[in-house]
Amino acid sequence: MKKIEQLNALGINPRKEYFWNLPVSKLVEHTLQRKQGVLTSTGALACDTGEFTGRSPKDKYIVKDSVTEDSIWWGNVNHPFSTEDFDNLYNRVTAFLSDREIYIKDAQAGSKKEYQLNVRVITETPWQSLFVNNLFLRPSKKELETFEHEWLILAAPEFKADPEIDKTRQHNFTIINFTKKVILIGGSAYTGEIKKGIFTILNYILPHDKNVLSMHCSANIGKDGKTAVFFGLSGTGKTTLSADPSRALIGDDEHGWDSENVFNFEGGCYAKCVNLSEEKEPQIFSAVRFGTLLENVRFYEGSDIVDYDNIQVTENTRAAYPINFIDNAKNPSIGGAPTNIFFLTCDAFGVLPPISKLTVGQAMYHFISGYTAKVAGTEAGITEPQTTFSACFGEPFLPLHPTKYAELLGKKLKENNVNVWLVNTGWSGGAYGIGERIKLSYTRAMIIAALDGKLDQVDYLKHTVFGLQMPIECEGVPSNILNPKNTWENPQKYDETAEKLAAQFNENFKMYQSFANGEIRSGAPKVAVNLEKA
Structure with a gap:
């Protein structure tokens, strides 16, 4: 199926350019051209996530239907959302994305092949696509030729929900639909919502269906x-x-444990970098180079050198980089x-x-x-x-x-x-x-x-x-x-x-x-x- 047909099948009818699986250099270039980020002295790309500099737990929902009604732990953590309201909001988000430049990144979650999920992430900005590239597993060129996604993530930070129409608490939301295998993210550019959305999926599928323990560790x-x-x-x-x-x-950060192995869910790290120094955390410090995405950091005045002690925007400053930027990372990311x-x-x-x-x-x-x-x-x-x-x-x-x-x-x-x-x-x-x-x-x-x-x-x-x-x-x-x-x-x-x-x-x-x-x-x-x- 042609790429445009694949987008049409999702309800997206692009009226502007769309970019599919761009390499890191192009994603950085597009971000700089659009003045959405700047390069630091080490070559990393620094971007701001805007209004939200962290997750918004009260605005995370799970669609309540015949699949999830009796299995989800409903309450303070998991808030129910109706199928009808999800479908309406999905249609509004896809219509919105149809009028935007969009970036599509195909990725995988789960280092052990038996449990690997193919995920397609469609974002509004090139630097969000860079985040997906860095944090998840990167399919080979050959795998991309025949790639079919199992899960879809639509991330539209500029789309603001109307609580009266969309039945959300406020203008931002993350909604997981286990039946349709879709995550909708809107109103927030904080990339951690993408990362933790996938983690939530695996926290359901692996223990519930596969007898695999999912772990935040x-x-x-x-x-x-x-x-x-x-x-x-x-x-x-x-x-x-x-x-x-x-x-x-x-x-x-995220792993599974089956009958034989502990295996990483991700292909990268999303490290806190407040007070980061070469002396205290040399591995993370040296990983901040070209290809790394820095979020919400500030610079020493008049320079392009990051001041990691500056928490003017948030204490939750982050660095997102591929795991192979760490010298002693194991490849593949699997142990006994x-x-x-x-x-x-x-x-x-x-x-x-x-x-x-x-x-x-x-x-x-x-x-x-x-x-x-x-x-x-x-x-x-x-x-x-x-x-x-x-x-x-x-x-x-x-x-x-x-x-x-x-x-x-x-x-x-x-x-x-x-x-x-x-x-x-x-x-x-x-x-x-x-x-x-x-x-x-x-x-x-x-x-x-x-x-x-x-x-x-x-x-x-x-x-x-x-x-x-x-x-x-x-x-x-x-x-x-x-x-x-x-x-x-x-x-x-x-x-x-x-x-x-x-x-x-x-x-x-x-x-x-x-x-x-x-x-x-x-x-x-x-x-x-x-x-x-x-």
């Missing part, structure tokens, strides 16, 4: 062929700790089943051990909890540490109930005899403002010891509240910090703080309790006294 592999997986919310050190020059990077899994948390209360080993039940419980803490100053109005829970370390992208993912994790842990570690990259000796941040060098030493099997040879002590197994020694780490209670001046104050944090875990878990099996519930901390809700 990074993964790397050692010279010994052993795979490690790192889960963690923003600020916990996931990117820093998984970027190990002695280990090959499988991927930094993990030997070690690390749950990273930045505990600002100083309660959790720097490293502890989890039972399968505890692993499922902490996975479904997805805990970290925000410290004072990270957001307006936060004056003391606050707990943050995000189910499965990626709640906004879960179309299924979190217990589905937790149960599948537990099954795979048993089948593969995996070690699961909870690693606290936060505080010790007291809460934020009193204690001290655990040294990065200590955290690295503990992770290396776990990866090398050295923590299999030591004795453990059980945490009295959380029931976690704490090693009593670890090479390269002072033994006194391994039990957090030892680092507090007032042990009684530690016990009180630990019980308050445990109570918050249990309060958060109430929403999952009736769906969770006994093994997941067994992983909960034990609160000894009745506490007021913290």
